[in-house]
Amino acid sequence: MGVAENAEPQEGRGAPRGLRPHIALVGRRNAGKSALLNALAGQPVSIVSETPGTTTDPVAKTMELSPLGPVVLLDTAGIDDEGALGERRVERTKNALRGVDAALLVTDGRWDAPERELAGLLAERQIPFVVVRNKADLEHAELPEAETIHGALRVSALKGEGVGAVVAALARILPEAALRQPPLLAGLMPAGGLAALVVPLDSGAPKGRLIQPQVQTIRDCLDGRASCLVTTPGEYAAMLERLAGPPDLVICDSQVVRETVAATPHHVPLTTFSILMARLKGDLAALAAGAAALEGLRPGDTVVIQEGCSHHPQADDIGRIKLPRLLRALAGGDVNVVMAAGAAFFAYPAQARAVIHCGGCVITRRQMLERMAEARARRLPMTNYGVALSLGQGVLERALSPFPEALAAYRAAREAQ
Ligand SMILES: Nc1nc2c(ncn2[C@@H]2O[C@H](COP(=O)(O)OP(=O)(O)OP(=O)(O)O)[C@@H](O)[C@H]2O)c(=O)[nH]1
Ligand SMILES: [Mg+2]
Known part of the structure; x- marks a missing residue:
């Protein structure tokens, strides 16, 4: 796809790229795509300048976009780039759109041929998108009279205003499948590893079965070619003693987390079923x-x-x-x-x-x-x-x-x- 990697170090156990929704920022040159990406990232990732055509190749940036979670944002070259080189950049931008889960169509208030072309392209590829009317701070200044762009979000990337609404809109339009991270244990268990599951059977536990997060965890272990041992809080310490080595991960019910921590060697990764579910959901x-x-x-x-x-x-x-x-x-x-x-x-x-x-x-x-x-x-x-x-x-x-x-x-x- 010809996408440049940013210099950001790989986030250790963070979500792998394949599980992150990909969101492209598209628009004409100088609309403020790079400025918007920086505002979303909360840091200067892309170069912003008044020279049209600053961004040449698509740039991918992995980040946590609260409350969406881990995503990949894709900055692109302006769709109205000209000349022989410009046309190749436009081609790259169009290619970068393949496989994205959603897009932000950034405009500085104009809605002419470049914006129409992009809206058509996105619709044709069935990529859900939000129109972001950037430079809202310039409403009464240099900008051409803004057309009424139906449903556009007013944003000032420069001032960081309206950026939260952009994220909220992305949360609405991103397809469920793009947001879901199916394995509960993604990135946590080595293949061939061993997980210890601590499950209290108190009055709240359903008769004759285990609850959904516990079942899902067991299934995920098996899917990942790992093993798991399931035990009650009372048997947990004795079970650990019988093992030749510590488990790779301990997962316990939230209500017994303190006693489980107390019984577990310090270096063993430990979490709760609820926290696994919180990450998934x-x-x-x-x-x-x-x-x-x-x-x-x-x-x-x-x-x-x-x-x-x-x-x-x-x-x-x-x-x-x-x-x-x-x-x-x-x-x-x-x-x-x-x-x-x-x-x-x-x-x-x-x-x-x-x-x-x-x-x-x-x-x-x-x-x-x-x-x-x-x-x-x-x-x-x-x-x-x-x-x-x-x-x-x-x-x-x-x-x-x-x-x-x-x-x-x-x-x-x-x-x-
Ligand atoms: N007043 C104002 N200026 C902005 C805003 N966002 C971006 N700009 C300015 O607009 C110019 C272009 O911003 P960029 O973010 O580089 O635009 P771009 O769409 O990435 O442009 P290319 O990479 O050249 O295609 C810069 O001078 C920015 O400072 C905004 O919200 N308000
Ligand atoms: Mg740019």
């Missing part, structure tokens, strides 16, 4: 960062506890009993808990300080991401049950240790508050 880095907000809670604060389904509450229900108890302990006093359940849209109350979402087993990744985008638009930190439970047991950093990006996001959010 949403953006783990953003959910980890959201957990930091719980540590800053004060008595009287409002926290939304949101569930994807409306299940029948159990005796020691996590959402209704355990998490409110945890929030009181963190805040050092009473916390105002607002429960939201079901698939319908829920308007977060203005006074809310944080949202704790369930694992979202009944909602799609896309729905989960839309909820995250909604919270983000309101500058409301969102975390999830599994992350919050590990935080409450004082072992969140350990449970995030297999996911360096998420661990870094949590630490950064903690420092920022």
Whole structure:
């Protein structure tokens, strides 16, 4: 495809490129494609200049785009490039569009032949796209009279304004298949490796079977030609002793994470089923960062506890009993808990300080991401049950240790508050 790699070091265990949705930035020269890419990345990745034709070859940049998660953004040369070389660049841009999951059609306010050509091309290739009307800060200045571009998002890449709405729009248009990362254990288990699964059989466990995340983990191990041992918290230490070496990964139920950590050698990667699900369903880095907000809670604060389904509450229900108890302990006093359940849209109350979402087993990744985008638009930190439970047991950093990006996001959010 002739795409230049940026000099960014490969992110250790980050999502492999093949699992990341690819998003192209297209438009005429000087529309601000590179400036928009930089605004999305939050760092100067592409060269921005007033000279038309600055970007010549497509440039791919892997990044975490919260709340979308890991993506590849593709900067391209202007579609209106001219001359013999220019035509070859245009060809490259068109080729780079092959296989992208979505596109941002960037315009400086004009909607003429180049924009129409691109819109036609994208439609023809069935690539969902958003029109980004950039340079909104220049509305009344040098720009030609802006045509009304239906549904265009107004953005100033230069000032970083409206960039969040672009990400939210991408979350809406990206096809489900592009966003889904099917293997729960992606990047975590070596082939031929061994995972230890710690599964409590308390009153909440269904009779005669295991719950979905546990089954999915076992299946993923087998698909990856790895093995797994499944045990209860009570048998776990004895099982470890019988092994000739430690397992490659330990995965436990969130509710027994503290005791599992205590029984596990320090160097063994360890996480919870909920954190694996959070990575699969949403953006783990953003959910980890959201957990930091719980540590800053004060008595009287409002926290939304949101569930994807409306299940029948159990005796020691996590959402209704355990998490409110945890929030009181963190805040050092009473916390105002607002429960939201079901698939319908829920308007977060203005006074809310944080949202704790369930694992979202009944909602799609896309729905989960839309909820995250909604919270983000309101500058409301969102975390999830599994992350919050590990935080409450004082072992969140350990449970995030297999996911360096998420661990870094949590630490950064903690420092920022
Ligand atoms: N006022 C204003 N200027 C912008 C904005 N975004 C980009 N620019 C300016 O527009 C010019 C072109 O920006 P680029 O990001 O290089 O545009 P591009 O679409 O990548 O252009 P090529 O790579 O040449 O095709 C630069 O001088 C930027 O500073 C914006 O939001 N507001
Ligand atoms: Mg450029």
